[in-house]
Amino acid sequence: MRRFASDSAKRLLKRSFLAPQSSSCSSAAAAMTTTESSPAVTLDSINPKVLKCEYAVRGEIVSHAQRLQQDLKAKPGSHPFEEILYCNIGNPQSLSQQPITFFREVLALCDYPFLLDRDETHGLFSADAIERAWKILDVIPGRATGAYSHSQGIKGLRDTIAAGITSRDGYPSNADDIFLTDGASPAVHMMMQLLIRSEKDGILCPIPQYPLYSASIALHGGSLVPYYLDEASGWGLEISELEKQLEHARLNGITVRALVVINPGNPTGQVLAEENQRQIIEFCKKESLVLLADEVYQENVYVEDKKFNSFKKIARSLGYGDKDISLVSFQSISKGYYGECGKRGGYMELTGFSTDVREQIYKVASVNLCSNISGQILASLIMNPPKPGDESYDSFTAERDGILSSFARRAKTLEDAFNSLEGVTCNKAEGAMYLFPRIRLPEKAIEAAKAVNSAPDAFYARRLLDATGIVVVPGSGFGQVPGTWHIRSTILPQEDKIPAVVSRFKAFHESFMQEFRD
Amino acid sequence: MRRFASDSAKRLLKRSFLAPQSSSCSSAAAAMTTTESSPAVTLDSINPKVLKCEYAVRGEIVSHAQRLQQDLKAKPGSHPFEEILYCNIGNPQSLSQQPITFFREVLALCDYPFLLDRDETHGLFSADAIERAWKILDVIPGRATGAYSHSQGIKGLRDTIAAGITSRDGYPSNADDIFLTDGASPAVHMMMQLLIRSEKDGILCPIPQYPLYSASIALHGGSLVPYYLDEASGWGLEISELEKQLEHARLNGITVRALVVINPGNPTGQVLAEENQRQIIEFCKKESLVLLADEVYQENVYVEDKKFNSFKKIARSLGYGDKDISLVSFQSISKGYYGECGKRGGYMELTGFSTDVREQIYKVASVNLCSNISGQILASLIMNPPKPGDESYDSFTAERDGILSSFARRAKTLEDAFNSLEGVTCNKAEGAMYLFPRIRLPEKAIEAAKAVNSAPDAFYARRLLDATGIVVVPGSGFGQVPGTWHIRSTILPQEDKIPAVVSRFKAFHESFMQEFRD
CATH class of the missing domain: 3.40.640.10 (Type I PLP-dependent aspartate aminotransferase-like (Major domain))
Structure with a gap:
């Protein structure tokens, strides 16, 4: 794990590890002999495993993006972009993907089963969603969707999944x-x-x-x-x-x-x-x-x-x-x-x-x-979506296939865009929701990153964010072959926004390479 | 924590603690020199902290109750009771308590916001539930109830809670x-x-x-x-x-x-x-x-x-x-x-x-x-239920007060019942959802428990379950002054079932004391 620990965490860890037991005893002794209170918790006295842990997907770059977003809200026009585009995390509905209708129908009916006894419900919900809600309620003991279930989950739902x-x-x-x-x-x-x-x-x-x-x-x-x-x-x-x-x-x-x-x-x-x-x-x-x-x-x-x-x-x-x-x-x-x-x-x-x-x-x-x-x-x-013959089947498959085929198109467009950039190569996204292009950064950029105590890909990602509002995660947050640099971008921006994302990205990259060309 | 470890766990812990490092090395060496596979995980090779951990509220007694419930389903009449009554856990809706209507209305509307645009919805939902759902959706970025939120939770909801x-x-x-x-x-x-x-x-x-x-x-x-x-x-x-x-x-x-x-x-x-x-x-x-x-x-x-x-x-x-x-x-x-x-x-x-x-x-x-x-x-x-003047306010307060006053009556009835039993004393339930009566067990019962390798209060709780179908948690699962014995029972059985619970409990207790009287 040490390879993922940041410098500041390492320093703290070193301190904590130097004298773990003796420091506990001496602080205990100190507390016994004084009535003055001292902070109950400091960075030096928390679990060093917590310090060691890192999670780049919601790390420093995201905190910075949230600050920029607040800026934009308080002072529109304060940055060279109108919105922050979160490509750091596989969170499709945050980028306007709509939930599957059938799933939400069933959920609403299970949350408020009173609806199942009302005539109006048939005008508002599909027949198979109503039927499914009944089936689900029937496998929940007492139909109690607000009760703790079996520790492994409701048996009838596990049967469906199996x-x-x-x-x-x-x-x-x-x-x-x-x-x-x-x-x-x-x-x-x-x-x-x-x-x-x-x-x-x-x-x-x-x-x-x-x-x-x-x-x-x-x-x-x-x-x-x-x-x-x-x-x-x-x-x-x-x-x-x-x-x-x-x-x-x-x-x-x-x-x-x-x-x-x-x-x-x-x-x-x-x-x-x-x-x-x-x-x-x-x-x-x-x-x-x-x-x-x-x-x-x-x-x-x-x-x-x-x-x-x-x-x-x-x-x-x-x-x-x-x-x-x-x-x-x-x-x-x-x-x-x-x-x-x-x-x-x-x-x-x-x-x-x-x-x-x-x-x-x-x-x-x-x-x-x-x-x-x-x-x-x-x-x-x-694990058991609508089947052929169910009232929702056609609309369900249209929603599902629409999302998946759009993912495929977006992945391809972004992959091609990355591969068209100077010094960038990007493998095909055969699956999942991400691209992980390799960026060959000029030596000068690497030095500039070092000067601000940043990993070179984190430096690149930060500059990208400041210039375009696009949030990606530096490859160093995922691990990479030493000396190579990457970023991870989701393929999730809305399809009609992709051309703008691509052109903003290209313009940034060109100007970045221009600035740091060896 | 050792005071809570069961004997079997203690034995295993002892083994793991004896040679933690050398055993890792030797097993690694063994794996390197053989192509025969051995189980990847055994009780001896899991994290000893997991072994140490105990959670009586869903422990042995509950597993036994679940077996009895299966018996009853497969063979009605196979036990001297018709149903298992779970008094082991504060899980009110599993014992037929109904959820608060207003809360579930809002939840259903947030799960399926499509409803908010339909006329029929006004006949099915209260006006303040509809208004509240809109307010909640408005504080969720993009109204996306299916998106990951801020790691601390949605800011607007935290504002409401604060x-x-x-x-x-x-x-x-x-x-x-x-x-x-x-x-x-x-x-x-x-x-x-x-x-x-x-x-x-x-x-x-x-x-x-x-x-x-x-x-x-x-x-x-x-x-x-x-x-x-x-x-x-x-x-x-x-x-x-x-x-x-x-x-x-x-x-x-x-x-x-x-x-x-x-x-x-x-x-x-x-x-x-x-x-x-x-x-x-x-x-x-x-x-x-x-x-x-x-x-x-x-x-x-x-x-x-x-x-x-x-x-x-x-x-x-x-x-x-x-x-x-x-x-x-x-x-x-x-x-x-x-x-x-x-x-x-x-x-x-x-x-x-x-x-x-x-x-x-x-x-x-x-x-x-x-x-x-x-x-x-x-x-x-x-943290922000309906207020006076809201359409739901009267029905909400009726539901809330109905539940709370019933809790108070049930607590008092059960407390009195426990105090009427031979050798039992029970403090008042001023709050929460439990009674924790002390039971002075006869020496013979303590010996009988020892003979089956059970804590005396666990022995009592097991006998209670087998005789009545009532599930309580032995006091030893919560800790108690050594030499004292307790059980924890929730106050949650439905009010109309309480008299039957009390009489089954009394009959069991009398027969238990009769059997083991010193």
Whole structure:
């Protein structure tokens, strides 16, 4: 994890680590002998794991963007742009994507079931939304959408999700293996909490990676063991690289517990080939690693020649069952074509864990009682959307396909735009919601960044924001091969805004390169 | 925390602690020299803090109740009762309490804003619910209820909550101090994560306590420093006891970071007197402790001579501001008269923390992106319910007062019933949702419990469940003075079921005492 710690955090950590026990004792002694109060909490006295944790997606650049937005509100015209365009985070509805109508109809009916008994409701809601709301209420004990549910989530909704997984994969899924969660993030934390005992426990993570993983590993006090994706081969995942990094970690006394794979990739957008997935499974099996499969972008695939396959499907197709491999698949209602980020829903499907370990996971889930019921309902809906013959089917597919095909067009336009820039190369976004172009920065720009104590890509991103109002995340927040520089941009600006985004970006880039040309 | 670890967990912990580093290395070495796979995760190789953690409210007794419920469904008549009555958890809507209509109207309209543009809506929803939904949508950027919000929650909703606190306390509250969360539990975890560096850091907790605290301290690897509430004086909180336990902990090398106070009390139901709150604040100020005030039962006060006062109000009334005391108040939408447990909403109000520490808390909140928007909306509604003159005001107050007065009657009936039993004494439930009667168990019952390796109160609770279908939590799950035995029962069974509950309980207790009489 040290590679992700900022300088200021490092300084503080050093101080805290120098005399952890003695400082506690002496401060305790001091407090006992004085009646003067001192601050109960200072940066020096908080958990150093919290200091260590970083999360660039909502980091410094976003705070700066929020300040600019306030400026613009207070003094329109105070900056050379009219609005801030948040391309830092996969948050589609914040950029005007409309929610899927059927999902929101069902949600509203479940929130206020009184509507189900009223005639007017039939004029306002589709017949299948009404029917679905009844079905959902019928599987909720007492129809109580305001009650804590089972700690893993409402059993009937887990049945629906398991049926959806079964139908997606062609291999059976069991409701008892599903844990509903408030989005994928708490599920990832839960697994890190289970697996990490100390900094001697390592988690293999792709570099670049979604910084939830580095943040969660830091918060739980483990070690991130990096494996590098190969940018030259379209962010390919090489087994030889996994083997090399695993061996290196073990030689350093690290017990590697799990392998994180993000497929489709974030921030890199690649979709793994089936053969590659088979190799990854064999690797985890051979090395007794838990496979943590981040599959939240499973609906976001934009190229004809690639297809999403769940790791569970591939494992089962190899003949591997519960006894052969421990596998966790994370899914979320925040991504796909639905983008219901603010509703905080998702699940993990856990297979290949012993009963006693499962009981421990259940216990940890119980401490937080349950995930939110609206999120649980939405998780069941995304895994069981309207079917042919349902009243909503046509409008639903039109909404879904409209969003997905627009994503594909936007990804292509932005990819082409990046590739047209001097010194910039950008792999294809086969899936997910991001592009991660590499920017070859002039030496002078690197020096200018150093002079203001900034990573060169953070310097570039800050200049971009100040000039255009476009917010992207510097590649250093995700990790990258040392000496290379990237940014991550979502593909989410509204389609009619894309030409303006592209031209603002191009103009900025040209002027930046002009200013710092070696 | 060791006092809460079960025997089996203790055994496992001992094993893990004996050779933590060497075992990692040897297992790593083993994995390197073999191609045979071994289980990736066993009970011996998970985080020992997870093993240590216990949460009785959803523990063994509840699992057993769920099995009995399945029995009853499969074979009606297979047990001497017709249904399981869950008195283990404060989950009112699971026991048929209806949600507040106004809150659900607003929620449905925000979930499906299309309704706001339709004429039929005026026949289905109250005018002030429609108006409120518009107001809420107007403070959500882009009216996007499906977008991630600011990491602390939507600013406009925090403004509403801050105004509600200001009006409740008569002292100003600031939206920047509010962090919206998925219920109070994640907020408590966040503070424990911030404060606990190692087992040398201690948190003063009441005994008996709500086991979220012991569980969270265990998960974060800290030490629970107990202070005992005085059952004889109605669960009084004595400052001399706090001082004694603080000194004791410090002599044992523990740095005490914070004091948890639950007011109104869980599981004990007492409401603190103002003078007592003043003493607690002076104590925290003098000893530089963060005051963690669990105020989730602030609307649940049932006696004429007591009144809820927030700790912030009392601190401000003593003239103490941000510079004098670090104070966190937890609030939840799950309790009060609303009981919206399944919606997972709540907030913490943080005052008296430096900017740099606040930034760290913000960062940790950011890693999980935001709490769910429905929960955020409900949190704003409970802090700003309908006002006189609003169309819903009369029906709202009727619903609210109906629930609260029924709680008061149920608490009194159950309290009287417990006090009428042989060997049982029960303090008044001045507030919250629980009774915590003390049961003087016969020596023979204690021996019978020992013979089946059970805590005596767990033995009693299990027998109660098997005989009556009533689920209560053994006092040992909350902590109690050694040698005393209690159970916690909610006051939540429907009012018309209370007489039957009482008579089933009485009949069981008499037969139990008969069976084990010394």
